[in-house]
Amino acid sequence: MAPDLHRIPQERERMPYQEDYFFAETVSAARLTPSLVRVVLRVRDGERLIESGHPDEWVRLAFGPDAQTPVTLPVLMDDGRWGRPDGSPPCPNRPYTVRRWTPETCEMVIDIVAHEGGVGASWALQAKPGDVIGICNPEGRFWLPAGSRWLLMLADISGLPAVGRVLEELPEGFPAAVHVEIPSDDDRQEIGGLIGTVADATITWHTCHGLRPERPGYTELPRIAREITTLPEGPGYIYIAGEARAVSDCRKHFRDALSFDKHRIDAVGYWIEGQARV
Ligand SMILES: Cc1cc2nc3c(=O)[nH]c(=O)nc-3n(C[C@H](O)[C@H](O)[C@H](O)COP(=O)(O)OP(=O)(O)OC[C@H]3O[C@@H](n4cnc5c(N)ncnc54)[C@H](O)[C@@H]3O)c2cc1C
Structure with a gap:
């Protein structure tokens, strides 16, 4: 019998990306294995977050521009575009896979490689409960083309x-x-x-x-x-x-x-x- 593929999108089902941004608070951060740090985030207003439907979906994590400056997010402006009318500088951001998303609690699990250097890796290595970062709506790529058998x-x-x-x-x-x-x-x-x-x-x-x-x-x-x-x-x-x-x-x-x-x-x-x- 052909496997039931209902959970994995086929190409025709790809959804248009909806831009949106959220603050997320660190719930925990700890080594999962020697090379990975597992970070659990609670996404504020995460009820609004739109899953991509792709199992490799990723978000961009945004970090404060420096240790003293908190992360800021683009806002939706009157003309329908996202921008920074207050002139705040864009924050460095990096893509990370959503390892798990729990809509009921708005908790997101991200596993981050603990490599030398880098804004993302350095943040993960020092992350502690209460730290706030930014995230965006997820997007994804993985899809099983119609008729795939393996x-x-x-x-x-x-x-x-x-x-x-x-x-x-x-x-x-x-x-x-x-x-x-x-x-x-x-x-x-x-x-x-x-x-x-x-x-x-x-x-x-x-x-x-x-x-x-x-x-x-x-x-x-x-x-x-x-x-x-x-x-x-x-x-x-x-x-x-x-x-x-x-x-x-x-x-x-x-x-x-x-x-x-x-x-x-x-x-x-x-x-x-x-x-x-x-
Ligand atoms: C769709 C997608 C999903 C991703 N999912 C994940 C994920 O779930 N977990 C994860 O850890 N990464 C993931 N990445 C990769 C991650 O975005 C990059 O590794 C990113 O460069 C890390 O940012 P950084 O600020 O730590 O380093 P950067 O500032 O980007 O780079 C600084 C230096 O570190 C080096 N570097 C970057 N990444 C690595 C690495 N993995 N190993 C060794 N050296 C490295 C660079 O070559 C550079 O010299 C994903 C990327 C994409 C596009």
Whole structure:
């Protein structure tokens, strides 16, 4: 029997994005695993928040311009546009996956990679209950093209929150093969442990992420992709999340070497090595 795909949007169901902004108060912030900080936020007026319907949905977290200046949000102006009529400076902001959203309590879970430098990572490492940041309405990309019979996901640790959310929302029995690149064995999030799923999913962990003296760069995702030399029978969907150049190389492998339909691949550059994600 074909799996029930009612929870995952097909392309035609993509909803137009509705711009909106919220303040969110930190409820808790703690290490989930050595490389991830789990932050729980309570979104003020979160009843207004519009979910995207995509399981990889993300928000932009906005931070105060400096330690002394609180975060401010754009406001809806009389002409229907969002702006800053008071002249307040825009706040630095970064995209993060909504690992979990609970509309009843307006609580949002975000898992943040604790890497060196960066506004977002530095904020997460020092976050404490009561800290206030800004967020916007979520948007998303993941969609199972009509007729998909399987899913292949490749991600480095920045895409692990999306992996967790996707696996939790896939329909019962849906075949999914997932490859995740992590810095250490302790960064694993086992299915049935930190990740719940009713899909027919397997995760392969690759403990090679991060700077190593023996090679340049943070990631071996393209090598992991090249080691996949056959794909399951029938139409499927490939979702890749990680460092921008690496995911582009992975996409090329599936498109060019394995002749897989490029319209059934989403390769999302989550971060850019050596460059801030502004
Ligand atoms: C759709 C989407 C969803 C995302 N979801 C998540 C998520 O759930 N969790 C998460 O942690 N990230 C996620 N990211 C990635 C995150 O937005 C970037 O890593 C961002 O650069 C972090 O901002 P920063 O202020 O910490 O660092 P930046 O100021 O952007 O960069 C500062 C320096 O840190 C480096 N850097 C940035 N990210 C990393 C990294 N992951 N590892 C090593 N070095 C890095 C940069 O190359 C740069 O040199 C997502 C990105 C997108 C586009």
